[in-house]
Amino acid sequence: MQKLTEIRWHARAGQGAVTASRLVAETAMDDGMYMQAMPEYGAERQGAPLKAYTRISPDPIEIHNNILHPSIVIVLDDTLLPDIDVCEGITEDGLLLVNTRMDADEVREVAINVPASIDVKTVDASNIAVNTIGRDIPNTPIAGALAKVTDVINVDSLKKYVEKSFSEKFSEKIVAGNLASIDRAYEEVH
Amino acid sequence: MSWDISGYEKWTWDEIPLGAMTLEGGTGVEHKTGDWRVKRPVWDKEKCKNCLFCWVYCPDNCCEAKDETMVGIDYEHCKGCGVCAQVCPFDAIHMMGEKDARAEEEGEH
Amino acid sequence: MAENNIKVMAASGDQMVAEAFRQANPDVLPVYPITPQTIIVEEFDRFVAEGRIHTEFVPVESEHSAMAAAIGASAAGARTITATASQGLAYMWEELYVAAGMRLPIVMANANRALSAPINIHGDHSDIMGCRDSGWIMLFAENAQEAYDDTLISFRVAEHPDVMLPVATTLDGFITSHALDRAELMDDEVVAKFVGEYKPERSLLDTDDPVSYGMFANLGNFYMENKLAQRKAMDASMKVLQEVGDEWEQISGRPFEMVKTFGMEDAERVIVVIGSSIGNARHVARILRERGEKVGVVGLRVFRPFPAEQLVNALKGAKAVAILDRTESFGGEGGPLWAETVAALTKAGVDVPCRNYIYGLGGADVTVELLEGIYEDLKELPAQAAKHEIPAVAYRGNRS
Numbered sequence: 001m002q003k004l005t006e007i008r009w010h011a012r013a014g015q016g017a018v019t020a021s022r023l024v025a026e027t028a029m030d031d032g033m034y035m036q037a038m039p040e041y042g043a044e045r046q047g048a049p050l051k052a053y054t055r056i057s058p059d060p061i062e063i064h065n066n067i068l069h070p071s072i073v074i075v076l077d078d079t080l081l082p083d084i085d086v087c088e089g090i091t092e093d094g095l096l097l098v099n100t101r102m103d104a105d106e107v108r109e110v111a112i113n114v115p116a117s118i119d120v121k122t123v124d125a126s127n128i129a130v131n132t133i134g135r136d137i138p139n140t141p142i143a144g145a146l147a148k149v150t151d152v153i154n155v156d157s158l159k160k161y162v163e164k165s166f167s168e169k170f171s172e173k174i175v176a177g178n179l180a181s182i183d184r185a186y187e188e189v190h
Numbered sequence: 191m192s193w194d195i196s197g198y199e200k201w202t203w204d205e206i207p208l209g210a211m212t213l214e215g216g217t218g219v220e221h222k223t224g225d226w227r228v229k230r231p232v233w234d235k236e237k238c239k240n241c242l243f244c245w246v247y248c249p250d251n252c253c254e255a256k257d258e259t260m261v262g263i264d265y266e267h268c269k270g271c272g273v274c275a276q277v278c279p280f281d282a283i284h285m286m287g288e289k290d291a292r293a294e295e296e297g298e299h
Numbered sequence: 300m301a302e303n304n305i306k307v308m309a310a311s312g313d314q315m316v317a318e319a320f321r322q323a324n325p326d327v328l329p330v331y332p333i334t335p336q337t338i339i340v341e342e343f344d345r346f347v348a349e350g351r352i353h354t355e356f357v358p359v360e361s362e363h364s365a366m367a368a369a370i371g372a373s374a375a376g377a378r379t380i381t382a383t384a385s386q387g388l389a390y391m392w393e394e395l396y397v398a399a400g401m402r403l404p405i406v407m408a409n410a411n412r413a414l415s416a417p418i419n420i421h422g423d424h425s426d427i428m429g430c431r432d433s434g435w436i437m438l439f440a441e442n443a444q445e446a447y448d449d450t451l452i453s454f455r456v457a458e459h460p461d462v463m464l465p466v467a468t469t470l471d472g473f474i475t476s477h478a479l480d481r482a483e484l485m486d487d488e489v490v491a492k493f494v495g496e497y498k499p500e501r502s503l504l505d506t507d508d509p510v511s512y513g514m515f516a517n518l519g520n521f522y523m524e525n526k527l528a529q530r531k532a533m534d535a536s537m538k539v540l541q542e543v544g545d546e547w548e549q550i551s552g553r554p555f556e557m558v559k560t561f562g563m564e565d566a567e568r569v570i571v572v573i574g575s576s577i578g579n580a581r582h583v584a585r586i587l588r589e590r591g592e593k594v595g596v597v598g599l600r601v602f603r604p605f606p607a608e609q610l611v612n613a614l615k616g617a618k619a620v621a622i623l624d625r626t627e628s629f630g631g632e633g634g635p636l637w638a639e640t641v642a643a644l645t646k647a648g649v650d651v652p653c654r655n656y657i658y659g660l661g662g663a664d665v666t667v668e669l670l671e672g673i674y675e676d677l678k679e680l681p682a683q684a685a686k687h688e689i690p691a692v693a694y695r696g697n698r699s
Contacts, residue, residue, distance in 0.1 A: 021479075022309070022479050025309065025479055026309045026479075029307070029309050029481055034481050035309070035479070035480075035481055036478055036479060036480055037478065037479035038473075038477060038478035038479060041420070041421070041473050041477065060481075061578075062578035062579070062581050062582045063578055063579050063582040063583075063667070064442070064471075064474045064475070064478065064575045064576070064578055064579060064665075065474075065579060065664050065665050065666055065667075066664050066666075068664075068666060068667075201521070201524065202524060203524040203525070203527040203528040203531060204528065204531070206521050206524050206525065206528065208402045208463060208500075208501075208528075209400065209401040209402035209403070209463075209512065209525075210400070210401075210514040210516055210521060210525050211401075211501065211510050211511070211512055211514070212510060212511040212512075212514055213501075213510050214509065214510070215506075215509025215510070215511065216509070217511070
């Protein structure tokens with residue numbers, strides 16, 4: 001990775017997008033990168049569509065604004081696809097990563113406007129989360145999928161970071177479940 | 191006073207204390223405010239029951255008490271606001287024109 | 300520097316201010332929470348609850364009371380801090396002047412935020428710029444790291460015997476206060492040694508050497524003299540700020556520049572700006588300079604005292620200058636940064652055309668396109684100035 005990478009997250013409030021935006025940023029920071037992570041602050045109510053942002057760069061990040069031209073867009077809830085133009089402003093060689101049972105072609109069909117030039121990847125992160133962690137919190141597995149389909153973060157660094165930071169707050173079982181979810185999403189994203 | 195303020199009228203910005211502090215406690219004693227008075231409270235020792243309401247209420251500590259007993263009024267500092275006369279439940283303090291009071295005082299001497 | 304134990308943090312600006320407050324080991328914190336300052340208070344309260352620090356944490360009933368309590372504590376000789384934002388700062392108004400006039404070295408963090416109405420919780424400089432004449436030293440952090448560094452530097456400057464003034468150390472609401480950023484936390488002991496202990500010359504609670512505060516200084520009594528003393532202290536703070544900043548650089552490796560420049564070795568078109576948008580402007584200038592455009596950025600980290608000399612020196616070679624204000628001065632010729640910059644240039648006899656823009660109010664996004672547009676505008680400015688047709692103050696980033 002040469003320069004600034006900008007990621008935009010789309011989710012509904014309560015799905016862990018803000019945590020995910022930080023998880024990816026902090027993993028990169030542990031690998032010596034500079035980072036930023038912030039949600040778009042507004043009225044906070046469960047289920048409301050929200051955006052969050054992650055920036056990662058080998059150099060200090062100077063710009064502080066909303067990400068309008070992301071190279072990576074991650075969608076945590078596929079019910080947003082027909083309602084919100086998640087690909088708005090995405091770079092020509094961008095990547096759309098969606099938590100869904102659909103495949104890439106179906107996503108292109110359902111979503112408002114997916115440019116032909118971008119890559120689309122999908123993973124059923126919710127199902128993985130239910131099976132490994134025991135709850136539908138797709139943010140950890142989706143980060144595992146991101147590590148597979150881009151070089152923004154490294155999967156080993158992600159697992160190391162999750163193990164370190166989650167151990168402070170959660171039981172061994174939950175930590176193990178999260179680590180397993182990363183492995184499965186890493187294998188299953190396509 | 192231990193704080194030397196001689197010539198203070200001519201002090202410049204770098205001579206006045208930081209933040210206009212007063213570098214001594216209790217300087218109010220030196221500042222005689224008794225001459226602001228138009229009416230003065232006159233205390234009647236016979237009617238007084240030493241409830242000390244006036245002592246509590248006086249904003250300038252001019253109702254003087256000793257050993258829980260009212261002893262008099264500090265006319266050097268009393269501004270004549272009259273709150274002591276207002277709160278006295280026994281009509282032991284009444285307000286009197288300063289001019290009349292002084293005339294009466296002179297007559298006594 | 301190498302022997303210092305530095306911790307690289309993933310933290311928000313508010314968290315970094317809370318860490319700096321903790322490391323400065325204050326005696327008293329009277330405070331009332333308000334977005335986007337709340338994280339500072341929450342974090343600090345956690346430090347107190349965990350017993351990591353023994354500051355007297357006073358949860359008061361309003362910001363007016365917070366500043367009143369801070370004034371009392373500081374007059375009593377305590378190292379005193381507080382934090383606020385927006386309506387909270389506005390509610391402190393009359394007390395701000397008291398703190399400065401009594402020469403109390405209170406350090407206050409402000410998460411710069413818009414003022415009502417309409418209600419808006421996001422970042423701009425309406426709150427803090429409104430109190431620019433209250434006698435407080437005012438620092439503007441560009442990012443979480445500067446918010447941390449500025450807070451630590453503030454204690455040394457405020458408590459310096461040549462200064463003795465309150466300091467507002469500010470960071471842009473949400474943009475800097477809430478976004479996760481990378482910042483270095485210095486070792487507690489290293490910071491403790493740098494900040495030092497506050498030894499007030501006088502204390503209101505010293506019964507052996509009693510003093511009283513709040514003198515009546517009516518007509519002819521010292522009011523003018525006191526105000527002049529405040530101005531002299533503010534003037535003196537310029538040198539102290541730089542000295543303390545340089546000392547911090549020796550420890551942290553990060554320079555403290557009151558006026559930060561980018562591309563000014565040859566820049567013709569220049570943006571003058573303050574706060575987090577300095578970074579945005581530098582980001583855009585870097586892109587344009589890669590295309591060969593002679594553009595630059597002059598960013599201010601200090602607004603009070605106003606670093607006029609450094610600013611004028613930075614702008615001497617410019618051909619067209621855009622001054623960006625993130626606040627309004629309704630009915631005025633322009634915003635506060637505009638007014639100060641133009642005055643400084645005029646006084647120094649530097650004749651460069653300047654144009655004022657109002658941007659980013661209520662957290663309106665400061666985009667690459669917005670800043671590119673301003674650099675584009677500046678191409679016309681010398682010709683407009685020659686015809687005495689410099690456009691009036693203009694809004695950017697709004698629907699027009």
